Amino acid sequence: MADTHLGFDSPIHPRIQRRRRGDDFFMNFQRILDYAIDHKVDLVVHGGDLFFRARIPKPIVDQVYTQLREFSQSGIPMLIVPGNHEFSRLPEPHRIDQQNIYLFETPGTFQFQIRGTRIAIGGFPFHRKNIRDRFSELVYETDVLKSIADIRLLVIHQAVEGAQVGKSNYTFRSGEDVVRGRDIPSGVHAVLAGHIHRQQILTFPQKTGPSVPVIYSGSIERTSFAERDEQKGFYVIEFSKTGERWGLSNAEFHPLPVRPMVDIKLDLSSLTPENLDSKLPELLKNLDPHAVVRISCKVVPELWLRKKLTAEYLRSISSPMMNISIGSSFLPSRQYDKGQKTRLKNQIRLTFIK
Ligand SMILES: [Mn+2]
Numbered sequence: 001m002a003d004t005h006l007g008f009d010s011p012i013h014p015r016i017q018r019r020r021r022g023d024d025f026f027m028n029f030q031r032i033l034d035y036a037i038d039h040k041v042d043l044v045v046h047g048g049d050l051f052f053r054a055r056i057p058k059p060i061v062d063q064v065y066t067q068l069r070e071f072s073q074s075g076i077p078m079l080i081v082p083g084n085h086e087f088s089r090l091p092e093p094h095r096i097d098q099q100n101i102y103l104f105e106t107p108g109t110f111q112f113q114i115r116g117t118r119i120a121i122g123g124f125p126f127h128r129k130n131i132r133d134r135f136s137e138l139v140y141e142t143d144v145l146k147s148i149a150d151i152r153l154l155v156i157h158q159a160v161e162g163a164q165v166g167k168s169n170y171t172f173r174s175g176e177d178v179v180r181g182r183d184i185p186s187g188v189h190a191v192l193a194g195h196i197h198r199q200q201i202l203t204f205p206q207k208t209g210p211s212v213p214v215i216y217s218g219s220i221e222r223t224s225f226a227e228r229d230e231q232k233g234f235y236v237i238e239f240s241k242t243g244e245r246w247g248l249s250n251a252e253f254h255p256l257p258v259r260p261m262v263d264i265k266l267d268l269s270s271l272t273p274e275n276l277d278s279k280l281p282e283l284l285k286n287l288d289p290h291a292v293v294r295i296s297c298k299v300v301p302e303l304w305l306r307k308k309l310t311a312e313y314l315r316s317i318s319s320p321m322m323n324i325s326i327g328s329s330f331l332p333s334r335q336y337d338k339g340q341k342t343r344l345k346n347q348i349r350l351t352f353i354k
Helices: 022-038 058-072 131-142 276-285 303-308 311-316 338-352
Strands: 044-046 078-080 101-103 108-114 117-123 151-157 190-194 200-204 212-216 233-242 245-255 261-265 292-296 323-326
Touching (some): 022 044, 022 058, 058 078, 117 131, 311 323
Parallel strands (some): 117 151, 151 190, 261 292, 292 323
Antiparallel strands (some): 200 212, 233 245
């Protein structure tokens, strides 16, 4: 699994009572841990962004670490590589420094012997600056390629060339924050990766030996509207031996429950101060009551509408199980310079998305 983003929309002292999306993330995280125990998997790997940001309120850290400690009682080893959202370092890492939890605080390799098979798993925390030029050195520093093992894996939290995201299939290619496909080492059987929120498997042919898959399990819930059509879940992967050679024999994606995400584009020409109170509830009435809804429009709305669409108003006309917000397309774009736009956006965020 990867990109659990725990702590997302989980306020400790909420000013208003409404449904929060944070619980969905916690529940899916626990579902994966439960699956691992129920199906007696040999190892669990977390590809980073365990938390949704670096500074996490203590009650959230406590909750996550309690889940991890309880899971560690199962005896199943769990490996975690810190991601960019946690600034390449988990909070108070000593609190999970215990049996069965393996944290990649620096480049390194953990070795396991499972039913007679030696498994070496190398990894390093998210590397921010120019991973393109640093990747091969970091892999070298893990020592995984030199380890004596039957199966070698690499765990990273980075974008790899060819990875795709978003509605328009944006493809990572040549930035300095992108690992080159040709740098994926032939000495590992698979790369298990986080950072890219859409689940996908990339395959990199090697000059010698079999090609190496890079497996992104993706985020466990939709973290933004760019992910609104994506299935979310985790991979169960299996390795088997053919002749003398071990290799990935199966990678099965297991979907998790997600909330539907709906983008409503308002047709401003048909809205008036008089008909808004009937038209908007009409639009919301036909949606899944558990939907995560975003209301946006193509042009800058008139002031009366901006004033009317407060968080309070939107909640008053929608299902209490819904999450509802206004999108950034609701905000002016071309008329303002970047600084003005940001200031305006922040102001309106404060007003609307409490
Ligand atoms: Mn992430």
